[in-house]
Amino acid sequence: MTDLPYERTHPRAFAWTDKAFDLLQSGELRGEVHRRAGLETAVVAGSCPRCTHQFRFETSRDAVVTGGGGTLATRDVVTDDGEFVPIDVSCRCEGTHDGRLETEHGCGILFRIEVRPDTHDG
Numbered sequence: 001m002t003d004l005p006y007e008r009t010h011p012r013a014f015a016w017t018d019k020a021f022d023l024l025q026s027g028e029l030r031g032e033v034h035r036r037a038g039l040e041t042a043v044v045a046g047s048c049p050r051c052t053h054q055f056r057f058e059t060s061r062d063a064v065v066t067g068g069g070g071t072l073a074t075r076d077v078v079t080d081d082g083e084f085v086p087i088d089v090s091c092r093c094e095g096t097h098d099g100r101l102e103t104e105h106g107c108g109i110l111f112r113i114e115v116r117p118d119t120h121d122g
Contacts, residue, residue, distance in 0.1 A: 004051050006100040007108035016111035019049035020089070024113060033085045033117035044089045044113060051107040053093035084114035 023029035029046035041060040091106030
């Protein structure tokens, strides 16, 4: 495993999303969305599509109600009918990446995955 420099040129390149899909398919990357008591939380963990370091990304927000609103870090409309929720993810690995500032995390990439949420009324 090579520690790549912090990504500044193409942090949102589609290649990272494309690679993340492959990692989801192989089980090397996992994503979960939970809806409980008006809160939507997501956890994405596994291998980074760029640097391959292990990472864990978490985010939360108010849950979406049927028929409107947005989802985690997006403006997509989602209902509670079991469809996939898009999650915008940033690498949060603890690997060494030259050029990363103290206030920055991971290797510098952002990508999107889609996950089917579980919904609990609790």
